[in-house]
Amino acid sequence: MSKKTYFVKREVNGKTVQVTIGPHGVFSPEQARKEAQQLLAKLARGMNPNEEKKAERIRGITLEEAYRGYMRAHRKPKKANAGDSQLYSEDCKLK
Numbered sequence: 001m002s003k004k005t006y007f008v009k010r011e012v013n014g015k016t017v018q019v020t021i022g023p024h025g026v027f028s029p030e031q032a033r034k035e036a037q038q039l040l041a042k043l044a045r046g047m048n049p050n051e052e053k054k055a056e057r058i059r060g061i062t063l064e065e066a067y068r069g070y071m072r073a074h075r076k077p078k079k080a081n082a083g084d085s086q087l088y089s090e091d092c093k094l095k
Contacts, residue, residue, distance in 0.1 A: 006032035
């Protein structure tokens with residue numbers, strides 16, 4: 001048995017664009033219709049929701065944010081000099 005998924009398809013700037021709305025069950029037919037109307041309106045104006053989502057994912061995280069997250073997850077205690085157990089600083093600046 002295959003999963004049923006709602007989507008819209010329309011030509012935008014000479015190219016066929018298909019935008020997935022979501023799976024049946026998560027969206028009722030009425031919810032999917034309302035979402036489809038909004039997406040088709042965007043497509044009619046020449047906007048591509050797929051490209052907008054792609055741009056958001058690309059802008060989603062900076063190198064510094066990734067570095068800080070990595071350092072928080074992987075930091076280790078410094079070797080103790082006088083019995084102190086300081087952690088590596090996560091405030092290092094990337095240059």
